[in-house]
Amino acid sequence: MNETIGLILFVIGVLFDLFGCVGLVRLPDVYNRIQASTKCVVLGTTFLLLGTMVWVGTASAIIKGLLCIAFVLITSSTAAHALSRAAHRSGVPLAEGSVIDQYADDLQGEPGYEENES
Amino acid sequence: MLTMEFLFPVLTVGLLVCCAMCLYRIANGPLGSDRMVAIDILGTVVVGFVAIITAVSGKVYLLDVALVWALVSFAGTLALAKYLVGKRLNE
Protein backbone atom coordinates (compact mmCIF):
# COMPACT_ATOMS: atom_id res chain seq x y z
CA MET A 1 0.00 0.00 0.00
CA ASN A 2 2.74 2.44 0.98
CA GLU A 3 4.62 1.53 -2.16
CA THR A 4 1.61 2.28 -4.37
CA ILE A 5 1.06 5.70 -2.82
CA GLY A 6 4.78 6.41 -3.07
CA LEU A 7 4.84 5.46 -6.74
CA ILE A 8 1.86 7.70 -7.50
CA LEU A 9 3.57 10.61 -5.73
CA PHE A 10 6.79 9.91 -7.67
CA VAL A 11 4.95 9.98 -10.99
CA ILE A 12 3.19 13.26 -10.14
CA GLY A 13 6.49 14.77 -9.03
CA VAL A 14 8.38 13.80 -12.16
CA LEU A 15 5.54 15.11 -14.33
CA PHE A 16 5.64 18.51 -12.59
CA ASP A 17 9.43 18.61 -12.95
CA LEU A 18 9.05 17.92 -16.66
CA PHE A 19 6.43 20.65 -17.07
CA GLY A 20 8.65 23.13 -15.29
CA CYS A 21 11.61 22.31 -17.52
CA VAL A 22 9.42 22.55 -20.63
CA GLY A 23 8.47 26.00 -19.40
CA LEU A 24 12.14 26.81 -18.94
CA VAL A 25 12.72 26.01 -22.60
CA ARG A 26 9.54 27.50 -24.07
CA LEU A 27 8.73 30.69 -22.19
CA PRO A 28 10.02 33.94 -23.67
CA ASP A 29 11.97 35.87 -21.01
CA VAL A 30 13.85 35.56 -17.73
CA TYR A 31 10.99 36.45 -15.42
CA ASN A 32 8.57 33.95 -16.96
CA ARG A 33 11.25 31.26 -16.73
CA ILE A 34 11.77 32.03 -13.06
CA GLN A 35 8.02 31.65 -12.57
CA ALA A 36 8.09 28.20 -14.15
CA SER A 37 11.04 27.20 -11.99
CA THR A 38 9.66 28.30 -8.66
CA LYS A 39 6.21 26.84 -9.20
CA CYS A 40 6.47 23.61 -11.13
CA VAL A 41 9.93 22.37 -10.22
CA VAL A 42 9.54 23.13 -6.53
CA LEU A 43 6.15 21.43 -6.48
CA GLY A 44 7.60 18.42 -8.30
CA THR A 45 10.54 18.14 -5.92
CA THR A 46 8.17 18.42 -2.97
CA PHE A 47 6.12 15.55 -4.35
CA LEU A 48 9.27 13.46 -4.88
CA LEU A 49 10.34 14.05 -1.28
CA LEU A 50 6.84 13.21 -0.04
CA GLY A 51 6.96 10.02 -2.09
CA THR A 52 10.29 9.10 -0.51
CA MET A 53 8.85 9.72 2.96
CA VAL A 54 5.88 7.47 2.27
CA TRP A 55 8.01 4.83 0.56
CA VAL A 56 10.66 4.50 3.26
CA GLY A 57 8.29 5.22 6.11
CA THR A 58 10.72 5.34 9.03
CA ALA A 59 10.71 8.19 11.55
CA SER A 60 14.12 9.53 10.53
CA ALA A 61 13.17 9.55 6.84
CA ILE A 62 9.97 11.46 7.58
CA ILE A 63 11.73 14.06 9.72
CA LYS A 64 14.53 14.58 7.23
CA GLY A 65 12.04 14.73 4.37
CA LEU A 66 10.01 17.42 6.10
CA LEU A 67 13.18 19.44 6.79
CA CYS A 68 14.15 19.05 3.14
CA ILE A 69 10.72 20.22 1.95
CA ALA A 70 10.86 23.29 4.20
CA PHE A 71 14.34 24.16 2.97
CA VAL A 72 13.46 23.72 -0.68
CA LEU A 73 10.36 25.90 -0.37
CA ILE A 74 12.13 28.70 1.50
CA THR A 75 15.40 28.73 -0.43
CA SER A 76 13.92 28.47 -3.91
CA SER A 77 11.52 31.34 -3.44
CA THR A 78 14.24 33.50 -1.94
CA ALA A 79 16.61 32.61 -4.77
CA ALA A 80 13.92 33.44 -7.33
CA HIS A 81 13.40 36.81 -5.68
CA ALA A 82 17.14 37.55 -5.68
CA LEU A 83 17.60 36.44 -9.29
CA SER A 84 14.65 38.41 -10.66
CA ARG A 85 15.66 41.55 -8.79
CA ALA A 86 19.24 41.23 -10.00
CA ALA A 87 18.07 40.65 -13.57
CA HIS A 88 15.82 43.69 -13.51
CA ARG A 89 18.50 45.85 -11.95
CA SER A 90 21.05 44.77 -14.55
CA GLY A 91 18.72 45.87 -17.31
CA VAL A 92 17.17 42.69 -18.69
CA PRO A 93 14.06 43.83 -20.58
CA LEU A 94 10.65 42.20 -20.36
CA ALA A 95 9.49 40.05 -23.24
CA GLU A 96 7.50 41.20 -26.24
CA GLY A 97 3.85 41.57 -25.40
CA SER A 98 4.32 42.51 -21.78
CA VAL A 99 1.57 44.73 -20.52
CA ILE A 100 3.11 47.05 -18.00
CA ASP A 101 6.31 47.63 -16.05
CA GLN A 102 5.65 49.85 -13.08
CA TYR A 103 8.94 48.85 -11.45
CA ALA A 104 11.01 50.45 -14.21
CA ASP A 105 8.80 53.55 -14.02
CA ASP A 106 9.50 53.93 -10.34
CA LEU A 107 13.20 53.17 -10.66
CA GLN A 108 13.84 55.91 -13.25
CA GLY A 109 14.58 58.60 -10.69
CA GLU A 110 16.89 56.55 -8.52
CA PRO A 111 20.65 57.16 -8.70
CA GLY A 112 22.64 54.30 -10.10
CA TYR A 113 19.88 52.91 -12.24
CA GLU A 114 20.69 52.90 -15.94
CA GLU A 115 17.96 52.65 -18.47
CA ASN A 116 18.62 49.72 -20.78
CA GLU A 117 19.45 50.60 -24.33
CA SER A 118 17.33 48.08 -26.20
CA MET B 1 6.87 -6.08 -7.94
CA LEU B 2 6.54 -5.47 -11.63
CA THR B 3 5.46 -1.84 -11.46
CA MET B 4 8.43 -0.91 -9.32
CA GLU B 5 10.97 -2.51 -11.61
CA PHE B 6 9.31 -0.98 -14.63
CA LEU B 7 8.64 2.45 -13.23
CA PHE B 8 11.94 3.45 -11.67
CA PRO B 9 13.88 3.53 -14.96
CA VAL B 10 11.05 5.60 -16.44
CA LEU B 11 11.19 8.08 -13.58
CA THR B 12 14.95 8.30 -13.86
CA VAL B 13 14.75 8.95 -17.58
CA GLY B 14 12.15 11.66 -16.94
CA LEU B 15 14.45 13.44 -14.51
CA LEU B 16 17.36 13.04 -16.94
CA VAL B 17 15.23 14.75 -19.60
CA CYS B 18 14.68 17.59 -17.10
CA CYS B 19 18.44 17.87 -16.60
CA ALA B 20 18.93 17.85 -20.38
CA MET B 21 16.49 20.73 -20.83
CA CYS B 22 18.26 22.71 -18.09
CA LEU B 23 21.60 22.02 -19.81
CA TYR B 24 20.12 23.19 -23.12
CA ARG B 25 19.14 26.46 -21.49
CA ILE B 26 22.57 26.75 -19.86
CA ALA B 27 24.31 26.09 -23.18
CA ASN B 28 22.47 28.63 -25.32
CA GLY B 29 20.57 30.94 -23.05
CA PRO B 30 20.59 34.30 -24.78
CA LEU B 31 21.58 36.18 -21.61
CA GLY B 32 23.59 35.45 -18.52
CA SER B 33 20.54 35.63 -16.31
CA ASP B 34 18.86 32.81 -18.27
CA ARG B 35 21.84 30.60 -17.54
CA MET B 36 21.68 31.46 -13.86
CA VAL B 37 18.00 30.53 -13.68
CA ALA B 38 18.78 27.21 -15.34
CA ILE B 39 21.56 26.52 -12.83
CA ASP B 40 19.13 27.23 -9.99
CA ILE B 41 16.54 24.83 -11.40
CA LEU B 42 19.20 22.17 -11.98
CA GLY B 43 20.01 22.27 -8.27
CA THR B 44 16.36 21.70 -7.35
CA VAL B 45 16.01 18.85 -9.85
CA VAL B 46 19.07 17.17 -8.35
CA VAL B 47 17.41 17.30 -4.92
CA GLY B 48 14.50 15.36 -6.39
CA PHE B 49 16.94 12.93 -7.97
CA VAL B 50 18.56 12.25 -4.60
CA ALA B 51 15.08 11.62 -3.16
CA ILE B 52 14.40 8.93 -5.76
CA ILE B 53 17.81 7.34 -5.18
CA THR B 54 17.00 7.27 -1.46
CA ALA B 55 13.79 5.39 -2.15
CA VAL B 56 15.48 2.89 -4.46
CA SER B 57 18.45 2.13 -2.26
CA GLY B 58 16.65 2.47 1.08
CA LYS B 59 19.58 4.35 2.64
CA VAL B 60 18.06 7.21 4.61
CA TYR B 61 21.32 9.08 5.12
CA LEU B 62 21.19 10.10 1.46
CA LEU B 63 18.48 12.61 2.45
CA ASP B 64 21.23 14.53 4.24
CA VAL B 65 22.86 14.91 0.84
CA ALA B 66 19.63 16.37 -0.51
CA LEU B 67 19.41 18.83 2.38
CA VAL B 68 22.98 20.02 1.99
CA TRP B 69 22.60 20.17 -1.78
CA ALA B 70 19.58 22.47 -1.45
CA LEU B 71 21.49 24.79 0.87
CA VAL B 72 24.65 24.90 -1.25
CA SER B 73 22.65 25.49 -4.42
CA PHE B 74 20.86 28.36 -2.68
CA ALA B 75 24.16 29.94 -1.63
CA GLY B 76 25.50 29.58 -5.16
CA THR B 77 22.43 31.23 -6.64
CA LEU B 78 22.70 34.15 -4.25
CA ALA B 79 26.34 34.62 -5.22
CA LEU B 80 25.40 34.56 -8.91
CA ALA B 81 22.66 37.13 -8.31
CA LYS B 82 25.15 39.39 -6.54
CA TYR B 83 27.51 39.03 -9.46
CA LEU B 84 24.73 39.88 -11.91
CA VAL B 85 23.92 43.10 -10.10
CA GLY B 86 27.54 44.03 -9.71
CA LYS B 87 28.11 43.99 -13.42
CA ARG B 88 26.05 47.13 -13.94
CA LEU B 89 25.63 48.71 -10.51
CA ASN B 90 28.26 49.70 -8.01
CA GLU B 91 26.52 48.63 -4.85
Added chain:
Amino acid sequence: MNQSDYKFKRKPAIERLVLFALSLVFWIMLIWPVTSVDGRLLTGDIAVGIVVAAFVALIMHNIIRVRFVRLVNPVSWFWAFVYLFVLSYYVIKGGVDVSYRVLHPRMPIRPGIVRIRSILETDTGRAVLANCITLTPGTLTIDVTDDGVFYIHWLNVLSLEEEEVAKQVLRRFEWYIKRIFE
Protein backbone atom coordinates in the same frame (compact mmCIF):
# COMPACT_ATOMS: atom_id res chain seq x y z
CA MET C 1 5.45 49.42 15.14
CA ASN C 2 8.21 48.88 12.66
CA GLN C 3 10.44 45.99 13.54
CA SER C 4 13.61 47.58 12.24
CA ASP C 5 13.51 50.21 14.96
CA TYR C 6 11.91 47.89 17.46
CA LYS C 7 14.10 47.93 20.55
CA PHE C 8 14.36 44.53 22.11
CA LYS C 9 14.32 44.54 25.84
CA ARG C 10 17.78 43.65 27.01
CA LYS C 11 17.32 40.06 28.05
CA PRO C 12 20.26 38.48 26.29
CA ALA C 13 20.36 35.46 28.55
CA ILE C 14 16.82 34.38 27.67
CA GLU C 15 17.33 35.14 23.99
CA ARG C 16 20.48 33.08 23.93
CA LEU C 17 18.70 30.27 25.74
CA VAL C 18 15.87 30.22 23.16
CA LEU C 19 18.38 30.21 20.31
CA PHE C 20 20.31 27.41 22.02
CA ALA C 21 17.15 25.34 22.41
CA LEU C 22 16.13 25.85 18.79
CA SER C 23 19.59 24.83 17.55
CA LEU C 24 19.58 21.76 19.75
CA VAL C 25 16.13 20.70 18.52
CA PHE C 26 17.36 21.10 14.95
CA TRP C 27 20.43 18.98 15.68
CA ILE C 28 18.36 16.24 17.26
CA MET C 29 16.05 16.23 14.24
CA LEU C 30 19.07 15.71 12.02
CA ILE C 31 20.42 12.75 13.99
CA TRP C 32 16.91 11.50 14.73
CA PRO C 33 17.07 7.87 15.90
CA VAL C 34 18.33 9.05 19.26
CA THR C 35 18.24 5.60 20.80
CA SER C 36 20.50 3.08 19.18
CA VAL C 37 19.56 -0.54 18.62
CA ASP C 38 20.07 -1.72 22.18
CA GLY C 39 18.15 1.23 23.62
CA ARG C 40 21.19 3.15 24.84
CA LEU C 41 21.25 6.92 24.30
CA LEU C 42 23.85 8.19 21.88
CA THR C 43 25.56 10.38 24.46
CA GLY C 44 28.45 11.26 22.18
CA ASP C 45 26.19 12.65 19.45
CA ILE C 46 24.13 14.67 21.89
CA ALA C 47 27.25 16.05 23.57
CA VAL C 48 28.54 17.27 20.22
CA GLY C 49 25.11 18.77 19.55
CA ILE C 50 25.16 20.68 22.83
CA VAL C 51 28.60 22.08 22.05
CA VAL C 52 27.59 23.15 18.55
CA ALA C 53 24.31 24.71 19.74
CA ALA C 54 26.13 26.65 22.45
CA PHE C 55 28.60 27.87 19.85
CA VAL C 56 25.77 29.01 17.56
CA ALA C 57 23.97 30.74 20.42
CA LEU C 58 27.12 32.61 21.37
CA ILE C 59 28.17 33.65 17.88
CA MET C 60 24.86 34.28 16.16
CA HIS C 61 23.17 36.16 18.97
CA ASN C 62 23.56 39.55 17.34
CA ILE C 63 22.39 38.35 13.93
CA ILE C 64 19.33 36.28 14.76
CA ARG C 65 17.02 38.00 17.22
CA VAL C 66 14.35 35.61 18.46
CA ARG C 67 11.17 37.29 19.61
CA PHE C 68 10.39 34.54 22.07
CA VAL C 69 7.11 36.12 23.18
CA ARG C 70 5.78 35.17 19.77
CA LEU C 71 6.86 31.56 20.20
CA VAL C 72 4.63 30.83 23.18
CA ASN C 73 1.44 32.38 21.83
CA PRO C 74 -1.02 29.54 21.08
CA VAL C 75 -3.27 31.74 18.92
CA SER C 76 -0.52 32.35 16.39
CA TRP C 77 0.36 28.64 16.38
CA PHE C 78 -3.26 27.84 15.59
CA TRP C 79 -3.40 30.30 12.69
CA ALA C 80 -0.04 29.00 11.45
CA PHE C 81 -1.52 25.50 11.36
CA VAL C 82 -4.56 26.70 9.39
CA TYR C 83 -2.33 28.75 7.11
CA LEU C 84 -0.27 25.67 6.26
CA PHE C 85 -3.27 24.09 4.55
CA VAL C 86 -4.30 27.28 2.79
CA LEU C 87 -0.74 27.72 1.52
CA SER C 88 -0.43 24.15 0.28
CA TYR C 89 -3.73 24.52 -1.59
CA TYR C 90 -2.43 27.63 -3.33
CA VAL C 91 0.98 26.04 -4.05
CA ILE C 92 -0.65 23.08 -5.80
CA LYS C 93 -3.04 25.40 -7.65
CA GLY C 94 -0.08 27.50 -8.72
CA GLY C 95 1.78 24.49 -10.11
CA VAL C 96 -1.24 23.29 -12.05
CA ASP C 97 -1.95 26.78 -13.37
CA VAL C 98 1.60 27.37 -14.60
CA SER C 99 1.76 23.87 -16.13
CA TYR C 100 -1.44 24.61 -18.06
CA ARG C 101 -0.05 27.87 -19.39
CA VAL C 102 3.22 26.21 -20.37
CA LEU C 103 1.69 23.22 -22.12
CA HIS C 104 -0.99 25.17 -23.99
CA PRO C 105 0.15 25.46 -27.62
CA ARG C 106 -0.35 29.23 -27.80
CA MET C 107 0.88 29.95 -24.24
CA PRO C 108 -1.86 32.28 -22.91
CA ILE C 109 0.40 34.56 -20.90
CA ARG C 110 0.11 38.31 -20.42
CA PRO C 111 3.13 39.26 -18.30
CA GLY C 112 3.68 42.53 -16.56
CA ILE C 113 5.04 44.06 -13.36
CA VAL C 114 2.52 45.70 -11.05
CA ARG C 115 2.86 47.76 -7.88
CA ILE C 116 0.92 46.91 -4.72
CA ARG C 117 0.94 48.46 -1.27
CA SER C 118 0.67 46.02 1.61
CA ILE C 119 -0.95 46.60 4.97
CA LEU C 120 1.67 44.55 6.82
CA GLU C 121 4.07 46.54 8.94
CA THR C 122 6.78 44.27 10.33
CA ASP C 123 9.75 43.07 8.31
CA THR C 124 9.11 39.44 9.22
CA GLY C 125 5.55 39.62 7.94
CA ARG C 126 6.65 41.23 4.71
CA ALA C 127 9.35 38.63 4.12
CA VAL C 128 6.91 35.77 4.68
CA LEU C 129 4.33 37.42 2.46
CA ALA C 130 6.90 37.87 -0.32
CA ASN C 131 7.86 34.19 -0.17
CA CYS C 132 4.22 33.11 -0.20
CA ILE C 133 3.45 35.34 -3.19
CA THR C 134 6.34 33.75 -5.07
CA LEU C 135 4.96 30.27 -4.47
CA THR C 136 1.39 30.97 -5.58
CA PRO C 137 -0.22 31.07 -9.02
CA GLY C 138 1.52 33.20 -11.57
CA THR C 139 3.04 35.81 -9.26
CA LEU C 140 6.65 36.56 -8.39
CA THR C 141 7.88 39.20 -5.96
CA ILE C 142 10.64 41.25 -7.54
CA ASP C 143 11.25 43.92 -4.92
CA VAL C 144 9.93 45.19 -1.61
CA THR C 145 10.64 48.75 -0.57
CA ASP C 146 11.02 50.02 2.96
CA ASP C 147 7.52 51.48 3.12
CA GLY C 148 5.75 48.27 2.15
CA VAL C 149 5.36 48.53 -1.63
CA PHE C 150 5.56 45.19 -3.41
CA TYR C 151 6.61 44.98 -7.06
CA ILE C 152 5.12 41.79 -8.45
CA HIS C 153 5.72 40.13 -11.79
CA TRP C 154 2.38 38.67 -12.80
CA LEU C 155 2.17 35.98 -15.46
CA ASN C 156 -1.38 36.86 -16.47
CA VAL C 157 -2.26 40.46 -15.69
CA LEU C 158 -6.01 40.55 -15.24
CA SER C 159 -6.48 44.14 -14.19
CA LEU C 160 -4.52 47.33 -13.66
CA GLU C 161 -6.69 48.85 -10.95
CA GLU C 162 -4.68 48.88 -7.74
CA GLU C 163 -7.49 47.66 -5.48
CA GLU C 164 -8.44 44.89 -7.89
CA VAL C 165 -4.84 43.72 -8.19
CA ALA C 166 -4.42 43.71 -4.42
CA LYS C 167 -7.60 41.68 -4.01
CA GLN C 168 -6.44 39.12 -6.55
CA VAL C 169 -2.89 38.70 -5.31
CA LEU C 170 -2.36 39.92 -1.79
CA ARG C 171 -5.39 39.99 0.46
CA ARG C 172 -5.88 36.24 0.70
CA PHE C 173 -2.56 35.88 2.61
CA GLU C 174 -2.38 39.16 4.49
CA TRP C 175 -5.27 38.24 6.76
CA TYR C 176 -3.51 35.12 8.03
CA ILE C 177 -0.02 36.57 8.21
CA LYS C 178 -1.28 39.54 10.22
CA ARG C 179 -2.66 37.11 12.77
CA ILE C 180 0.47 34.96 12.86
CA PHE C 181 3.26 37.50 12.94
CA GLU C 182 1.81 40.77 14.21
